Amino acid sequence: MKLYDMAKVCRSKNAGPFQVTIDLMFDSEDKYRQVLASPAFCIEKIGQLYRTDPDKIAIKTFDRILTVKVVLPRMYSSGSPLDNDVYGSQQHFPLADLDIIA
Amino acid sequence: MKESLRYLSLCGLLGYGYAPESLKNALAQELDFIGVDAGSTDPGPYYLGSGKGFVKPLQVKRDLQLILPEIKRRRIPLIIGSAGGSGAAKHVDSVLEIIREIARENSMEFKTAVIYSDLSADFIRKAADGHLFSCGGAPEFDPASAGKLSNPVAQFGTGPIIEALKSGVEIIVAGRCCDTAVFASYPIWQGFPAGLALHAAKIAECGALCAIPVGANDSLLVELFHDHFTVEPPNPVRRCTPESVAAHSLYEQPDPNCFYEPEGKIDLSDCKFEALSESKVKVSGSRLIPADKETTKLEGAGLVGFRAVTIAGIRDPEAIRHLDEIESGVREAVLQSANFVSPQEYTLRFLRYGLDAVSALDGPPEVMPREVGLVIEAIAPRREQAEALIGLARSKALHQGFPGRKATAGNLAFPFSPSDFSGGEVYEFSLYHLTDIPLEFTPEIRMIK
Numbered sequence: 001m002k003l004y005d006m007a008k009v010c011r012s013k014n015a016g017p018f019q020v021t022i023d024l025m026f027d028s029e030d031k032y033r034q035v036l037a038s039p040a041f042c043i044e045k046i047g048q049l050y051r052t053d054p055d056k057i058a059i060k061t062f063d064r065i066l067t068v069k070v071v072l073p074r075m076y077s078s079g080s081p082l083d084n085d086v087y088g089s090q091q092h093f094p095l096a097d098l099d100i101i102a
Numbered sequence: 103m104k105e106s107l108r109y110l111s112l113c114g115l116l117g118y119g120y121a122p123e124s125l126k127n128a129l130a131q132e133l134d135f136i137g138v139d140a141g142s143t144d145p146g147p148y149y150l151g152s153g154k155g156f157v158k159p160l161q162v163k164r165d166l167q168l169i170l171p172e173i174k175r176r177r178i179p180l181i182i183g184s185a186g187g188s189g190a191a192k193h194v195d196s197v198l199e200i201i202r203e204i205a206r207e208n209s210m211e212f213k214t215a216v217i218y219s220d221l222s223a224d225f226i227r228k229a230a231d232g233h234l235f236s237c238g239g240a241p242e243f244d245p246a247s248a249g250k251l252s253n254p255v256a257q258f259g260t261g262p263i264i265e266a267l268k269s270g271v272e273i274i275v276a277g278r279c280c281d282t283a284v285f286a287s288y289p290i291w292q293g294f295p296a297g298l299a300l301h302a303a304k305i306a307e308c309g310a311l312c313a314i315p316v317g318a319n320d321s322l323l324v325e326l327f328h329d330h331f332t333v334e335p336p337n338p339v340r341r342c343t344p345e346s347v348a349a350h351s352l353y354e355q356p357d358p359n360c361f362y363e364p365e366g367k368i369d370l371s372d373c374k375f376e377a378l379s380e381s382k383v384k385v386s387g388s389r390l391i392p393a394d395k396e397t398t399k400l401e402g403a404g405l406v407g408f409r410a411v412t413i414a415g416i417r418d419p420e421a422i423r424h425l426d427e428i429e430s431g432v433r434e435a436v437l438q439s440a441n442f443v444s445p446q447e448y449t450l451r452f453l454r455y456g457l458d459a460v461s462a463l464d465g466p467p468e469v470m471p472r473e474v475g476l477v478i479e480a481i482a483p484r485r486e487q488a489e490a491l492i493g494l495a496r497s498k499a500l501h502q503g504f505p506g507r508k509a510t511a512g513n514l515a516f517p518f519s520p521s522d523f524s525g526g527e528v529y530e531f532s533l534y535h536l537t538d539i540p541l542e543f544t545p546e547i548r549m550i551k
Contacts (some may be wrong), residue, residue, distance in 0.1 A: 014240035015356045017143055017531040023352050024517020030239075050463060062358040065348050071356045073239050080530035081406055081449060081481050086146045094464050100139060 003041075004096035006031045012091040015071060017078040020088040022070040022095055032066040038100045046070060049094045070095065103293050105305040107134040108325045110336070111285065111327040114318030116140035116165055116197075116308030117157030124310075124321040125168060133178050134292075136169065137284040139307045140197070141184020143401065143531070144354075151403035151529030153192030162368040163200050168385035169205050173272060174212070181263060181284050182275045183307075188401075190253035191220050197275055202550050203327075211551035212273050214267035217543050219277035221254040221400060229400070229537045237399060242535040246406050248534045254402030254533055258543050263287035265547035267429035272489065274545070278401065280362050281307035286338075289326050297390035300368050302331040304361060305350055305385075312350035313381075330386035332377070333376060348375045366393040398541050402533030407448075408485040409525030410517040412491040414475045414514035421513045423470060424504035425454055428513060432478075439510060440491055448482040448491055481528050484506025492522050 007026035015075050026032040034039040035041050047054035049072060050072055060069040072091070110128045113120040116138045145156040155162070167208035173180045186193020193217060205212055215293065230245040264287050266274045276284070285303030290296050302324050305312050310320035313335040320340065324333045333342050351370055352358045359371045370389040416422055429452045437445060453459040455475035478499060480491035500514045 013354050014144055015354055016240075016242075017147065017534060018239035019356060021352075021354070021356055041217060058356070060357055062352065062361075065345060065352075067349070067352060067358070069356075069358060076541065077147075077240075078143070078533050079148060081528055082451070084453060085148075087144050092458050093461055097464070 001100055002096065003035065003098045003100055006035060006100060007051050011086055013092050014078055014088040018074055020074055020091045022072070022092050024068045024070070026041050026066040029066060032068070035068060035100055040098055040101050045098070046072070046095060049098070051075075052099065103268060104462050106325055106327045107289060107294070108132060108323065109134055109285065109288065109306070110136045111166065111306040111309050111322045111324065112138040112169065114139070114311050115157065115306070115319055116224060117161035117341070119161070119165060119182060119319045120309070120321050121337050122168060124335070124337040125172070127338075128321060129141045129172060129176065135181060135182040135288045136173060137183070138165070138423045139183045139281045139284050139314065140187060141189050141278060142187065147403035147529040147531045148292060148511065148527065149192060149291070150154060150188035151405060152527055153253055155187040155193055155196060159200055162197060163204065165357060166200060167204055170201070170212070172207060172211065174210055178296060178305075179267065179272060179274070179288075181287070183276045183279045183281065183284035185275045185277065186270070188253070188255070189219055189276070190252065190255050190261045191218055191277070194218060194275055196278050198550065201275070202275065203462065205231055205551050211549055213271045214273040214548050214550045215271040215545040216267060216548060217258070217262045217274070217276045217545045219258055219279065219543055220299065221253045221256055221402075223249050223251070226251065226254055226402070227532070229539055230427050231535050232399070233539050234535040235397070235537070235538050238534060240531070243533060250404045251402035252405060252529065252534055254400060256541050256543075257399040257401060258541070259283050259534055260287040260290050260305055262543040262545060264291045267291050269547055271547060280363055282506070285324070285492075293318075293509050294326055294328060295390070296365055297368055297388045298331055299326060300363055300390060301370065301373070301388035302326055304368070306448070308353070310335045310337065310340050311353065312347045313342050314346050315340060330384050332382050332384050334382040342383045344375035344377050344383055347383045347385065350372075362392070362506065364398060365390060367391045370527070379398065384497075390488065395538055396540065397536040397538050399530070399536055400468070400533050403529040404532040405529050406528045407481045407483050408481060408488045408520060409481050409498060410488040411477055411479045411525055412496040412522045412546065414516045414521070416476055416514060418471070418513065419470065420504070420506050420508055422474050423456065424476065425457070425505070427504040428499060428502045429505070431502040432495050434472065434499045435495045436491060439494050442490060443482050443487040448480060449481040449486065450495060453477040453479065479525070489522065489524060496522060
């Protein structure tokens, strides 16, 4: 199942001009745990998808509200010449297309 | 010492609007102050660099028009943070001008504290010598760009606003400051715990964004006690729930369990969110871990060049299939004809909406789209160079040949005449760093009438 179909909220936004944060919120603890346990959901895979150094990616969890946050460096800083998403609000893909293997 | 204090966050951003009913309901209770944040780096570096606001003066005027007579009559101080969007002197002055206009129209006067946060090029040079530290993923600062920043500013915390509050002003117009400083200064001044005050401020600065339905364009009421705070939207169409308030801690933040302000780290890992009613949430457990060393964040944007664009649509399937050939043909033709700029000085970009303009990371789509929206962009050192480059690119793109072309009269459907647009100056954030050099910001008291 795709991450996009499992999450209740799947969004991205700038966290300052040099980083983007992707929020994945779930409506059941099962789905939340399933995503976190999936070997596909890791910084190496995300680094590959976003062509970025995995060491610069952080995955943070927020159990209380069943939310996972992924923080990524931006390829180009917000609004700079080669940027194509000033607010960073459409950067949840390609991650959202990730197949979660149970 | 007061047991509690109550304040209103007018809306998520000055100029975004709020329901008049929200203001009316909020004013039915006693308020210690009203705050509104006006700043954001989200719209990109252009606004700081150019000295312009991303919210238009008429929007700002509307939001202030409703409230200024009320704060006058009820003697409630109003705090505006990061005035004008980016908080540099030009932005601050534009907001002062709007206040003056409203004061004049209503025959009122306001004792106002103005706090500028602009930095001199000399200061940046001094800081660049070992006193600038990257933050939020920013690359190392290039000392060569120290003199090239437009409107560099420092983002101050609660200190200068507390200074201004002590002078008993009616309005505080703050330059670039932390969003939290707008709402935490008054409580900290009044002796409330800084951890709670800053956490409440972090939620309040977005207006009713923590409510359901979300609304950056509406107000939020906050009541602060010594061991907890409550939040509630004054507009009855919205409500706060423990989930909606807790979830807000995630918004635009790299870490949901803590955030950093000049005062220190605010630890949210022991926070509790409880429903007090259908629409009111109680928050407790937020703690401040004071910073070892005081640091201030600096922001500055450098001019990169000027932008011109053209916008067109493509329906012809052969043209869509041959977009790569069209693009390389255009690049070649522009290179051949643009004798007014050297190839190293300009960039030409093809954004193919419908295909891969938003994200090229996925690779090409399996099925070609029926239509593609094409934006061609040129960036060059001078405005007229960018405009001439886009003129060349547009005419070439319209007529560029490719194998199997059937629509030999033109590849592009332009929705507008003129088809080309000047995008103005292009900036990039080149200063987004912390400094450990102490900075002072002194409120200037003025009578605005």
